Amino acid sequence: MQDKPIVRAAKKHDFDAWLPLWDGYNTFYGRSGDTALPMEITQSTWSRFFDAYEPMHALVAEYDGKLVGLVHFLYHRHTTIKGPTCYLQDLFTDPSLRGKGVGRALIEAVYEKARTDGVDRVYWQTHETNHTAMALYNQVAEKTGFVIYRKLM
Amino acid sequence: MQDKPIVRAAKKHDFDAWLPLWDGYNTFYGRSGDTALPMEITQSTWSRFFDAYEPMHALVAEYDGKLVGLVHFLYHRHTTIKGPTCYLQDLFTDPSLRGKGVGRALIEAVYEKARTDGVDRVYWQTHETNHTAMALYNQVAEKTGFVIYRKLM
Amino acid sequence: MQDKPIVRAAKKHDFDAWLPLWDGYNTFYGRSGDTALPMEITQSTWSRFFDAYEPMHALVAEYDGKLVGLVHFLYHRHTTIKGPTCYLQDLFTDPSLRGKGVGRALIEAVYEKARTDGVDRVYWQTHETNHTAMALYNQVAEKTGFVIYRKLM
Amino acid sequence: MQDKPIVRAAKKHDFDAWLPLWDGYNTFYGRSGDTALPMEITQSTWSRFFDAYEPMHALVAEYDGKLVGLVHFLYHRHTTIKGPTCYLQDLFTDPSLRGKGVGRALIEAVYEKARTDGVDRVYWQTHETNHTAMALYNQVAEKTGFVIYRKLM
Numbered sequence: 050m051q052d053k054p055i056v057r058a059a060k061k062h063d064f065d066a067w068l069p070l071w072d073g074y075n076t077f078y079g080r081s082g083d084t085a086l087p088m089e090i091t092q093s094t095w096s097r098f099f100d101a102y103e104p105m106h107a108l109v110a111e112y113d114g115k116l117v118g119l120v121h122f123l124y125h126r127h128t129t130i131k132g133p134t135c136y137l138q139d140l141f142t143d144p145s146l147r148g149k150g151v152g153r154a155l156i157e158a159v160y161e162k163a164r165t166d167g168v169d170r171v172y173w174q175t176h177e178t179n180h181t182a183m184a185l186y187n188q189v190a191e192k193t194g195f196v197i198y199r200k201l202m
Numbered sequence: 203m204q205d206k207p208i209v210r211a212a213k214k215h216d217f218d219a220w221l222p223l224w225d226g227y228n229t230f231y232g233r234s235g236d237t238a239l240p241m242e243i244t245q246s247t248w249s250r251f252f253d254a255y256e257p258m259h260a261l262v263a264e265y266d267g268k269l270v271g272l273v274h275f276l277y278h279r280h281t282t283i284k285g286p287t288c289y290l291q292d293l294f295t296d297p298s299l300r301g302k303g304v305g306r307a308l309i310e311a312v313y314e315k316a317r318t319d320g321v322d323r324v325y326w327q328t329h330e331t332n333h334t335a336m337a338l339y340n341q342v343a344e345k346t347g348f349v350i351y352r353k354l355m
Numbered sequence: 356m357q358d359k360p361i362v363r364a365a366k367k368h369d370f371d372a373w374l375p376l377w378d379g380y381n382t383f384y385g386r387s388g389d390t391a392l393p394m395e396i397t398q399s400t401w402s403r404f405f406d407a408y409e410p411m412h413a414l415v416a417e418y419d420g421k422l423v424g425l426v427h428f429l430y431h432r433h434t435t436i437k438g439p440t441c442y443l444q445d446l447f448t449d450p451s452l453r454g455k456g457v458g459r460a461l462i463e464a465v466y467e468k469a470r471t472d473g474v475d476r477v478y479w480q481t482h483e484t485n486h487t488a489m490a491l492y493n494q495v496a497e498k499t500g501f502v503i504y505r506k507l508m
Numbered sequence: 509m510q511d512k513p514i515v516r517a518a519k520k521h522d523f524d525a526w527l528p529l530w531d532g533y534n535t536f537y538g539r540s541g542d543t544a545l546p547m548e549i550t551q552s553t554w555s556r557f558f559d560a561y562e563p564m565h566a567l568v569a570e571y572d573g574k575l576v577g578l579v580h581f582l583y584h585r586h587t588t589i590k591g592p593t594c595y596l597q598d599l600f601t602d603p604s605l606r607g608k609g610v611g612r613a614l615i616e617a618v619y620e621k622a623r624t625d626g627v628d629r630v631y632w633q634t635h636e637t638n639h640t641a642m643a644l645y646n647q648v649a650e651k652t653g654f655v656i657y658r659k660l661m
Contacts (some may be wrong), residue, residue, distance in 0.1 A: 101627050190353040193351065285407070429585050437552050504631065
């Protein structure tokens with residue numbers, strides 16, 4: 050059995066193995082059944098990971114030859130730095146593999162990719178009630194004290 | 203005396219009147235004196251507001267013929283919607299004009315611009331200790347319960 | 356009868372009136388019948404005109420209440436200027452309205468939009484055998500002497 | 509002596525070795541002396557090659573440990589394809605190394621990078637009087653018959 054997950058860029062042929070992880074992630078956020086994310090959006094997002102014009106990227110974690118985790122991130126402009134910032138939008142690990150360091154490996158792979166791309170900050174959002182996730186996040190990043198307001202129109 | 207502030211797109215010739223507001227905003231976040239934002243970044247950000255390739259925008263509020271507020275926002279990709287989302291990054295009102303509805307007018311102008319641009323969500327961050335700001339934000343948006351983690355490398 | 360065409364930004368509800376012009380344009384370039392542009396690409400392109408993240412734009416010309424012309428342009432980076440350049444990619448006038456100044460009005464509207472957006476150059480391609488188009492282009496722009504090489508892989 | 513040039517991505521520390529090639533390229537197009545490209549633009553362009561948000565890229569050719577060529581390309585939207593197209597904007601080889609296959613190696617490296625990035629077309633412009641360049645281009649690409657019109661405002 051493998052020690053550590055292997056993290057690598059997603060490839061187009063990963064779609065079928067990536068989709069159940071993406072569905073798991075969306076279900077966690079209440080997007081399932083009647084409120085499921087439309088397949089049209091999933092396909093649009095997936096195709097953007099392979100669109101050289103879009104600064105959106107996906108990494109996947111392999112463990113014993115199976116995809117067990119995903120992380121999606123994108124670069125966007127920022128008013129108080131010259132280069133872009135990195136927004137890590139989605140992170141998910143197969144529940145049966147929790148505690149094997151998959152989430153941490155995915156986050157650290159984003160750090161490494163951002164550094165290679167000349168970007169020196171990575172940020173993400175998590176819900177204030179997600180204590181399980183925060184137990185990991187507190188080890189690898191800083192809780193900033195900033196909270197999110199949103200307007201849906 | 204004017205009833206309501208006028209909110210409009212920033213123009214290149216606004217730079218000198220916008221700069222003190224931008225400095226006030228940065229000072230509020232501790233970027234002053236030795237930790238002041240380099241002028242090179244201010245100029246890069248300002249020029250991006252007028253760069254048709256960059257999805258970054260600035261609005262300003264006028265009151266009695268004087269610039270009294272700014273708001274900066276940008277569009278970036280999002281993995282669970284097809285179009286972009288709108289990140290309202292900076293908001294500032296001249297302290298002597300607080301309570302005149304400038305901040306609210308600036309936020310609502312972003313909503314209107316986003317709608318016109320086909321974008322149906324606007325979000326921003328605020329510090330959990332900024333109760334003054336949150337008194338306004340609670341009236342015009344939803345506190346999501348999401349918090350920000352960040353890694354500076 | 357109207358003197359001059361009205362040129363304005365395309366709106367989402369223009370799709371049905373814009374489509375025959377777009378089809379006419381594609382047919383002119385040999386994309387019809389078996390080689391027709393897939394509807395999926397037409398829809399992707401159309402939706403980008405209304406995507407605030409994409410620097411792609413469409414204008415249409417109205418004449419006697421009817422859409423009679425289109426022009427599509429986009430901004431992209433350029434290595435020897437600081438801001439973007441404007442690439443006018445598609446231009447088409449309903450054949451029954453030729454000679455009414457529709458093409459010229461569309462090109463000039465792109466110039467005006469580019470100027471408003473702080474962009475001081477607009478360029479396009481035309482086939483060296485398209486003498487009809489060049490009769491107009493020679494009046495409103497400069498033939499540069501540059502020719503296009505392309506590799507399809 | 510080396511058989512073939514090595515082509516690789518430009519790195520930040522290449523700036524001093526890249527600059528004379530960039531100057532040579534600009535001089536060829538008449539941008540020297542009084543009409544020289546401002547250093548501010550050179551620096552802006554160079555920094556964009558390392559800006560993860562910008563779809564602009566630079567490759568360099570090394571020969572016997574020395575930088576002897578450059579190629580710059582960018583991805584931009586296109587109305588009749590779904591993904592981006594690749595515009596190869598600048599190509600230059602040290603005049604003392606002409607005839608060693610440097611230009612061809614640079615072009616082919618762009619093809620390979622575009623393919624890896626999921627982009628299946630590369631195009632560029634050349635002046636109709638540049639017969640030396642066209643002798644190479646005719647071997648590696650197709651002359652399309654399209655010519656460039658431009659309006660400087």
